[in-house]
Amino acid sequence: MKELILIAIGAALVNNVVLSQFLGLCPFLGVSKKVKTAAGMGMAVIFVITISSLLTSVIEQYILVPTKMTYLNTIVFILVIAALVQFVEMVLKKMSPSLYSALGVYLPLITTNCAVLGVALLNVQNSYGIVESVINGLGTAIGFTISIVIMAGIRERNEYNDISPALKGTPIVLVTAGLMAIAFSGFSGLL
Amino acid sequence: MNRCTERLYNGLIKENPTFVMMLGMCPTLAVTSSLQNGFGMGMTTMVVLTASNFIISMLRKVIPDKVRMPAFIVIVASFVTIVQFLLEAYLPSLNASLGIYIPLIVVNCIILGRAEAYASKNPVLPSIFDGIGMGLGFTFGLSCLGFFRELVGSGTVLSHRIIPDEYCIKIIGLAPGAFFVLAVLVALQNKIRISNGKKPKELKCIADCSACQKQCEERGKEFIGNSKKEEA
Numbered sequence: 254m255k256e257l258i259l260i261a262i263g264a265a266l267v268n269n270v271v272l273s274q275f276l277g278l279c280p281f282l283g284v285s286k287k288v289k290t291a292a293g294m295g296m297a298v299i300f301v302i303t304i305s306s307l308l309t310s311v312i313e314q315y316i317l318v319p320t321k322m323t324y325l326n327t328i329v330f331i332l333v334i335a336a337l338v339q340f341v342e343m344v345l346k347k348m349s350p351s352l353y354s355a356l357g358v359y360l361p362l363i364t365t366n367c368a369v370l371g372v373a374l375l376n377v378q379n380s381y382g383i384v385e386s387v388i389n390g391l392g393t394a395i396g397f398t399i400s401i402v403i404m405a406g407i408r409e410r411n412e413y414n415d416i417s418p419a420l421k422g423t424p425i426v427l428v429t430a431g432l433m434a435i436a437f438s439g440f441s442g443l444l
Numbered sequence: 445m446n447r448c449t450e451r452l453y454n455g456l457i458k459e460n461p462t463f464v465m466m467l468g469m470c471p472t473l474a475v476t477s478s479l480q481n482g483f484g485m486g487m488t489t490m491v492v493l494t495a496s497n498f499i500i501s502m503l504r505k506v507i508p509d510k511v512r513m514p515a516f517i518v519i520v521a522s523f524v525t526i527v528q529f530l531l532e533a534y535l536p537s538l539n540a541s542l543g544i545y546i547p548l549i550v551v552n553c554i555i556l557g558r559a560e561a562y563a564s565k566n567p568v569l570p571s572i573f574d575g576i577g578m579g580l581g582f583t584f585g586l587s588c589l590g591f592f593r594e595l596v597g598s599g600t601v602l603s604h605r606i607i608p609d610e611y612c613i614k615i616i617g618l619a620p621g622a623f624f625v626l627a628v629l630v631a632l633q634n635k636i637r638i639s640n641g642k643k644p645k646e647l648k649c650i651a652d653c654s655a656c657q658k659q660c661e662e663r664g665k666e667f668i669g670n671s672k673k674e675e676a
Contacts, residue, residue, distance in 0.1 A: 272619065273619045274474065275471075275473040275474040275619075276470060276548075278469050278470050279469070279470075324525060327524055327528075327547040328521040328525060331517055331550050331551070332517070332518070332521075335517070366551075367470050367551040370550065371544060371548055374548070378543075418634070418638055419631045419632075419634040419638060420634075423627075424627045424628075424634065425627075427624070427627035428627045430623045431621070432620070434620035434623060438619065438620070
C-alpha cells in the first residue's frame with residue numbers, strides 16, 4: 254500500500270508530467286484559457302489515461318510477454334490507445350450522455366496526446382505490474398489536471414494585465430509554465 | 445534536381461520546424477538540455493522522417509484514403525521501433541539519455557504532419573528530400589537550443605568546459621529553463637513579426653495537432669462505420 258501511495262505522489266507531484274517531463278504540452282498550452290474547460294480536459298485525461306494504462310499493461314503482461322513480442326510495444330500501444338479513445342467516446346455517447354456532453358469535446362484532442370503513450374511506455378520501462386500501472390497512470394493524470402487547472406487560473410488573471418505586445422499570448426504562458434516548474438521542483442524532496 | 449534542393453531549403457530555412465513552424469514542442473523542450481542530446485534527437489527524428497516519407501510516398505496510391513491516418517501511424521511506429529533497436533545496439537549512451545522520447549517520436553507532429561501534407565501527395569524523390577530537409581531543420585533547431593542551454597546552464601560545449609562553473613545560470617539547463625528559453629524564442633519571433641507589421645503568432649502545434657487529430661477521428665469513424673456495414 255505504501256509503495257502505491259509513493260508511486261501516485263511521485264507521478265502527480267514530483268515527476269509532474271507537463272512541468273518536468275514535458276509530455277502533453279499541446280493541450281496544456283492550448284486548452285488552458287479558462288478554468289472550466291481546463292478542468293473538463295483534466296477529467297477527460299484522467300479517464301483516458303487510467304483506462305489506457307490498465308489496458309496496455311494487461312496487453313503487455315498477458316499477450317506481449319508470453320509471446321516474446323515486447324519489442325512491438327510502441328506500435329501496439331499507439332494503435333490500442335487510438336482505438337480506445339474512439340471506443341470510450343462511443344460508449345460514453347450511448348451509456349452516459351451527460352458525461353459525454355461534459356467530456357466529449359475533449360476526447361478527440363487526447364488521441365495522439367503524447368502523455369497517454371508516454372505513461373504506457375513508462376509503465377513498461379519501470380516494469381510496473383497491473384495495479385501499479387493503473388496507480389501510476391491515475392497519478393500522472395491527476396498531476397496533469399492539477400497543473401492545467403492552476404495554469405488556467407493564472408491565465409484568467411493574466412488577461413487583464415498590461416503585457417508588452419511581443420510577450421503577449423504564448424510567450425507569457427511559457428514564462429508562467431517555467432515559474433510553475435520552479436514551484437513544482439520544490440516537491441522533489443518529498444520522496 | 446532543382447525541386448530537391450528547393451525542398452532542402454524549405455525544410456532548413458523557410459519552414460524550419462523549430463523556429464518558424466513551432467512544431468514538435470515536447471521533444472524540443474525535453475531533450476535540449478545539452479548539445480549532444482539535441483543533435484542526437486534531431487538526427488533520430490530525421491532518419492525516421494526520411495524513411496517514413498519514402499515509404500508513405502511509395503504507397504500513396506495503394507493506401508485507401510479513409511484509413512490513411514492509421515496506416516501512417518503504423519508505418520511511422522515501425523520505423524521508430526527499428527531506429528530504437530539500432531540506437532540500443534550502436535549508441536547505447538545516447539539511447540539511455542534520450543530514453544522514453546525515442547518511442548515518443550511516433551506522436552511527433554512533424555512526422556505525421558509531413559506525411560499528410562507532403563509525402564502522401566508527391567513522388568518519391570522529392571518526398572525523401574522533404575524528409576531530409578525538415579529533419580535537418582529540426583536538428584539545426586534542437587542543436588541551437590541545446591548549445592545555448594548547455595553553454596549557459598552548465599558552462600560546457602560537448603562536455604568541454606568553456607565558462608567556469610561559478611558563472612553558470614544553472615536554471616537554464618533544468619526543466620524550468622526549457623520553458624524560459626522557448627518563451628524568449630517565441631517573444632523574439634513576435635517582436636520581428638510585429639516590427640514587420642504582421643500579427644504575433646500562436647503556437648502552431650496546437651492548431652495542427654488538433655486539426656490532424658480531428659481528421660484522424662473522422663476518418664476512424666468512417667472506417668468503423670464502413671466495416672460495420674460490411675459485416676452486416
